[in-house]
Amino acid sequence: MAERIEQRFNGHGANEIYERLVDQLGIVAKEYGLKLDAAPATRAGRVHRKGMVDVKFAVVEELLTADLDFGMLIPKSIRERVRTELEQRLGSLFA
Known part of the structure; x- marks a missing residue:
């Protein structure tokens, strides 16, 4: 089952968010x-x-969504570590 992360970047355009995200x-x-x-x-x-x-x-307008889907054999600890790192990186796109 996929987990969803959503992050809104007020004041930034979709193209700008997308380019930084891909980087x-x-x-x-x-x-x-x-x-x-x-x-x-x-x-x-x-x-x-x-x-x-x-x-x-x-990325749609100011909203970024990411759906994370892990393989069945990936331990919960690794899933949480990946999710945490992804959230940190998303949070610092415009820091």
Whole structure:
């Protein structure tokens, strides 16, 4: 079952949010050996690795949503660590 993270960035446009998000997710993808599929035209995409994690994200106006779906064999402690890191990175997009 997927978990959802939502973050609103008041005063920032969708394209600006999307570009910063893709930059951050590119770093995360490289660090953890994940694949980043970005679709700038729709301001959506995903970061994934088969059987491990699938994060689908989208930006609409000032709202960013990310759906996290983990493989069945991923321990709860790792799921929580990934979720925490993702929330921290999202929180610092405009810090």
